[in-house]
Amino acid sequence: MNILVVGLSHKTAPVDIRERVAFAPTAMEAPLKQVVGLPAVAEAVIVSTCNRVEIYACSRDPEAACSQLRHFLAEYHNIPADELNPHLYEHCGGEAIHHVFRVASSLDSMVIGEPQILGQIKTAYGYASEFKTVGLILNRFLHKAFSVAKRVRTETEIASNAVSxxxxxxxxxxxxxxxxxxxxxxxxxxxxxxxxxxxxxxxxxxxxxxxxxxxxxxxxxxxxxxxxxxxxxxxxxxxxxxxxxxxxxxxxxxxxxxxxxxxxxxxxxxxxxxxxxxxxxxxxxxxxxxxxxxxxxxxxxxLQEVVQANLKERHKEAKKAEAIVLTEVDQFHQWLGNLDVVPTIVALRKKFEDIRQEELQKTLSRFSSLGDKERKSIEAMTAAIINKALHQPISLLKQCKDDSGSCDGYVDAVRALFGLVPPEPDAGDTPADDGLNELPIKE
Amino acid sequence: MSVNILLFKIALLVYLVATGLYLFDVLLRRERIGRIARWVLVGGFVVHCLALALRWFDAGQTPVSSPHEALSFFAWAIVGCYLLFDLRYRLAIIGAFVCPVAVVLMIVSSAMPKQLREPNPLLDSWWFPVHVSLAFAGYAIFALACVAGIMYLLQERMLKGKHFTGLYFRLPSLDILDNINARCLSFGFPLMTMGIISGAVWANAAWGDYWRWDPKETWALLTWFLYAALLHGRLTIGWRGRRAAIFAIIGFCCLLISFFVVNAMTDTEHSFRALQGVPMVTPR
Missing domain, CATH: 3.40.50.720 (NAD(P)-binding Rossmann-like Domain)
Structure with a gap:
């Protein structure tokens, strides 16, 4: 499962674009439901402030999800895609986690350390959970983002010097x-x-x-x-x-x-x-x-001079904050990785065990004359074959899980090679399809 | 190497570590490290206490009669006073200014000959520890006043000049720094006064004279007048801030002169040459 971000901010878009892309806080239900209705998107949060509009989502197919989200933003706000696209950025996986943690900690704000952004993300998350567009992953993700922001606030002096x-x-x-x-x-x-x-x-x-x-x-x-x-x-x-x-x-x-x-x-x-x-x-x-x-x-x-000095001080503190964010990103990324690795190992084992049982049944039923001892040693032998054959792939999966980070490649490969079914995201959290499937999956 | 020297060296090492941590805290803004530094400094102080106690025991008299002993005692008094003040003010940044002073004194002290001498019969009096303890306590407190004065001048310069460096954010307010100045004066001045009086009484008991105008006494009197003027100015005509800070710095310079120049270079009752007896035959 991948976390991704599609959006724009004061750094990439002028105000006349930002104001057209903004979502009205009073009417968040429709856009949120539409976004989770997109075929590649499992969970979503929409953050809309005067300086940024961002969609946080999680998806199995991040590439498709990103293009669907770009498409959604253009369509929903009636802006030609060609006009909007240059202002949009997208982040995926570790980068997305990093981006959101930085935004929540006010490291990406126009005035570094300003306190409003955290409240705005909390409000956005409030809407998303009210309309049930977040599930296990984004729930955990946003709570983590809030706690990172809190850590940054208490462990650095990023917000302690006045900028007015x-x-x-x-x-x-x-x-x-x-x-x-x-x-x-x-x-x-x-x-x-x-x-x-x-x-x-x-x-x-x-x-x-x-x-x-x-x-x-x-x-x-x-x-x-x-x-x-x-x-x-x-x-x-x-x-x-x-x-x-x-x-x-x-x-x-x-x-x-x-x-x-x-x-x-x-x-x-x-x-x-x-x-x-x-x-x-x-x-x-x-x-x-x-x-x-x-x-x-x-x-x-x-006094202006003082404000400048204070801003400089905030930028120095921001370096400390960036280090905190980085360690937290690693931790969360690892958690996210484990989320996929463990079920994949279980599924892989089950797949082979099922094959083994099936073939054992076939073989043993043909040799009814075999004694208990022989049956047992055949069973032990087949089990040993499977264990030995799976030893290397499983230990590799476990290893990349411990190393943190990028085991997605292996997980996907193992799933594709052995035809493993991915665990379904919480079905209850996905709202009913409301006829938006005509959106193309791939452009 | 005898145990007291070993402990002295350990104390020096721990002070160095504490200084490093304090500077790390201030320069790289890691407040937690400042808190660790305090405990390291407390540890160093305890070791230093042991070193001095052993030295006292080994020497058979208060260990302030050689340059090595006196400097070590001076550093010990400064660290002790700082730790007491720290209970009240809890400012790691003062530590970053005070600790280097103590470390420098310790390094100079460690470069001096550390050999034990025969106890000097002249110093075999209860007046000796009383006199030097009072004097050194006063010195140490005035050292703190001097450090606070330097910090005051730095902070005032930034506030007046409207040019702010990272230090501006770490230094405490002018009010606190001036407050430290006042407090140091109100503790240090009585101690110094009693130090001088106890010396005079002792001199009278030993030689039948209260005051002999030896250079140390003259300097001490001069310094005493300086601090008396500052105290008077503070209490009556509202001297404070910058002027008080400068006074505290000049006063401490006078103390240092009387300590280094007079004790080390002249040939009087207070000189180390007179204080020290003949070397002990076997240092162990």
Whole structure:
């Protein structure tokens, strides 16, 4: 049994293709049933997000299944196959497992480490199990993918550094102050980004919020929103020393805080550090204030820089994650291989045993004069012949099972050579045929 | 080779392994290895304790009278203090900075002559262990303050300059580093003060003089004033952060000078030449 993936993502398709191929989350039943109705597809999950559309399937005949899935995607969304095909990728076997584990661990995402993708795959799996289009293999496969993603999350710091400007400010504050619980933040002016950053600070335990604005009503309104206190714009400098963190975003054409004022403030604070975030353009605070000891002044570009550094850090952590994914892929691939090897060995033994019994019956029935001892030795001899003849093929199968990976070739060859019937996939999980068999099996 | 030297060498080796693990943790971001490193370091410390105890037993007096002994004792005190601090802060990255210091001291120590000497009758007093233990405990804590200061300056530089390397993510917050500085000062300064006082009292008992202005005493006083200034600045005028970090680094440099230059090169009561008696006839 093979796992395969057919789909497209932000890496292979522009948004105008992605939006046409997307599946509506409210109507997943029809496409899922159609996909498992495809002759070569046994189980299927459809993942559809704004950055990717992928079908995970398992099949005995991966090549046929892939082309049927490509065909299905084009047909279902009414896109000419020629237009869609260049954007589609397909993975099979180990590659498919690797791909899905990477996607679930958010290693293939546009922003590495973003947390949504795992939830989206879980939702997709939820639909598939609701409409019974997954069986033994994909069930196991997706649960494994979820646990790999969890392992990546807990064992690496792939998601731990902020990639948004406002959250990066919170993390910087943590690097300066350690804990934020007893800190005060002051908002000067009320830009949207300023508000967002303030909200992040409040959510992360800031104890007091001061707000000032040229229009006092606006300040009061905002202060009420954060459970803080409004301060008159005329004398906010008098309150500045109470603030550990200052967010500015006024529309003033020049600096509203110069170096000298801030030197006074820091003296009044007895050198307790201050984190100034100047989100305004043009800037509100004289950049030379950064030279004052214990003042850390960041403007929008500086925060962008932090985000870049964080992204770089995520990419470094991603290398660790890739190693985790690889070991898990090996493990799962092995499990999948064993799934086929053991029944094949059993079937092979049974086949030969059946032949032996049949021929024994024939022969022994013709020689009724034989004694018990002779019968027994003939039986033993035939059993020995079979054991010796099968020893090499069976030990080879067992060996490639232990080595993990690529025993599919042997399994298929043994089955073809000896005409073994493959074990049926769970019949109950395959939905009724709904007339889609007119799709060609091979193009 | 006597057993105490063997144990000393094992301790050095284990410290080296712990240092390697700490650096591995920090440079290649393997947090689990940092946790292993802590236990390796604890193991090394236990071996080192045994080595010192045996040395004490063999020498018949507190083992700090030769350069080898003093350096080994110094490294032991630093590792011990670090492990105590680690109980509170649990930061493997500090280990990555502290352990190399201990290892360097140990390597220098192992390069020194390790021969045992006849006990020096002058040092046959209970004041000796009291005096040196207090002094070395203070040294070790100030060594930690110095390391925290270096880490503070590195982290502050990145935050001010808005240039972030991988270290930025591993170093703790400025607040914690400054907090370590303050804590070290509040433990180290009383220890150092008591070390000086105990020395003075002992000197009075032995020679009838509290203070003789020997170079070691002068340096120690100078260093004491430096730390006193820092403590005063911290408590009253809000010195902190960068300035405190720089002070801690300068203070520790002074300690190192008084330790290496004065003890090793001058000819006074504190010099190793005066501390050591004649060599023992049979080292075994």
């Amino acid at each position: 400007v406002s959250f990066a400010a919170v993390e910087l504050a943590r690097k300066i102050f350690g804990t934020l619980t007893d800190k005060t933040v002051m908002l000067i002016g009320a830009g949207e980004m300023c508000e967002l950053a303030a909200r992040h600070f409040v959510n992360n335990g800031i104890s007091q919020v001061l707000v000032t604005n040229r229009t006092f009503e606006r300040a009061e309104k905002l202060a009420a929103e954060f459970g803080g206190r409004a301060v008159l714009f005329n004398d906010y400098v008098e309150h500045l020393h109470q603030a550990d963190i200052v967010l500015t975003s006024t529309g003033a054409p020049g600096f509203i805080l110069d170096r000298q004022q801030l030197e006074g403030v820091i003296k009044r604070r007895k050198n307790r550090p201050m984190f100034l975030i100047d989100i305004a353009v043009p800037r509100d605070i004289d950049p030379r204030a950064n030279d004052i000891d214990n003042i850390y002044l960041y403007d929008v570009d500086d």
